[in-house]
Amino acid sequence: LVVMYSINVFLDFSLAQLGMCLHWLKTPAPHRGKKLTINxxxxxxxxxxxxxxxxxxxxxxxxITLVITLSFVAVCVLVRRHYNRVKGMMKRLDDVLVQVQQMTGKHAPPVKDASAPTAVLFVRNFGGLGIHSFLNIHRIFPNYFKNFVFISVGVVDWKNFKGAEEVKNLESHIAGELEKYVRLSNNFGFHAESIHSVEVDTLAEVEARCEEIQRKYNKAVFFVGKLVFEEENVFTRFLHNQTAFSIQRILQFKGIPSIILPIRVIKTVK
Structure with a gap:
């Protein structure tokens, strides 16, 4: 263990200093040459x-330390490659944006009818994934839902845990993305609204928000999108979280109807 520590600690120091050198090479700053020399x-x-x-x-x-460390590095490279591949396969969903813009018309925002069937859709950024789920609801339940509620819970993680300003920026970004879904739903002729928050414990916040929506719309049905891969492997099973199933389990225990919408991820052929 002492040998492993002594090797890896100086490996970390080397990588940190290398990162700082690259930073000063790319970033104009006062006394950059002096700082670059030190690093x-x-x-x-x-x-x-x-x-x-x-x-x-x-x-x-x-x-042994080299074998273990290089093995971890290899796993990290494979994980990164997998996510990049999935990102490439999901680009086809973004093509839906162009088609939707051609399909939608201009409608005045309808009047809310809280007693009418309401679809509550969990979304993240405005893009092909969320729009695909939105269109799937229309395909499966044509002319049934009259209201749409878009809900998103932002996660405070290492990227934005840098102060209150970063959290506010995240919240503003989420609100802006949800507003696009609201306008999209209005253009289809449906009343729509959005609910968002930024939390550390997302599932607890989701549970509270869903109960609030259920009290407001007594005929609400909750929808969660779930990626379904054409070819299952160890990466797709362990690297993609089970949030959809967790949300469905919480809502079902509360007696709230919920449906998981499959979002197919088809392997692209080069």
Whole structure:
């Protein structure tokens, strides 16, 4: 363990100094040359100590550390490659945007009828995935729902956990994306509204919001989109969260009707 720590800690130092060197090369800033020199010296020192440590401790367990560390790196590369591949396969859903713009007309926002059937759709960013779910509801239940409610719960993670301003920016972004769904639904001739929040525990917030909507619209049905891959493998099973099933389980326990909409991800042929 001591050997593993000594090798990996200087590997981390080397990567950190390398990242700072690249940062100063790309970012104009006062005294950039001085800062770059300091980080470059740190990089050379860290790499020198790393190389010496590996050479001296190689037969004393250093090779095991290299195997374990490189294995983790390989797994990370494969995970990144998988997400990039899925992102490419999902681009076809964004083509729906063009088709929808041609289908929609201009309608005045209808009057809300809280007693009418209401579809509540969980969405994220405005794009092909959410629009595909919206159109699927119309395909499965033609001319049934009169109201649409779009709900999104933003997650406070490492990307935006940098202060209150970042959280406000995230909330503003979510509100703007939901407003696009509201306008889309209005253009189809339906009353629509949106509900959003930013939380750390998303499932608890989803449960509270759903109960609130259920009290407001007594004929509400909740819809959650779920990616379904053409070819299942270990990555699709473990890398894509089970949020849809978790939400459905919570709502069903509360006696609230919910439906999971399959979103097919078809493998593209190059």
């Amino acid at each position: 470059l010296i740190g990089l050379l020192m860290s790499m020198s100590i790393l190389a010496v440590t590996v050479a001296i401790k190689f037969k004393e367990g250093g090779w």
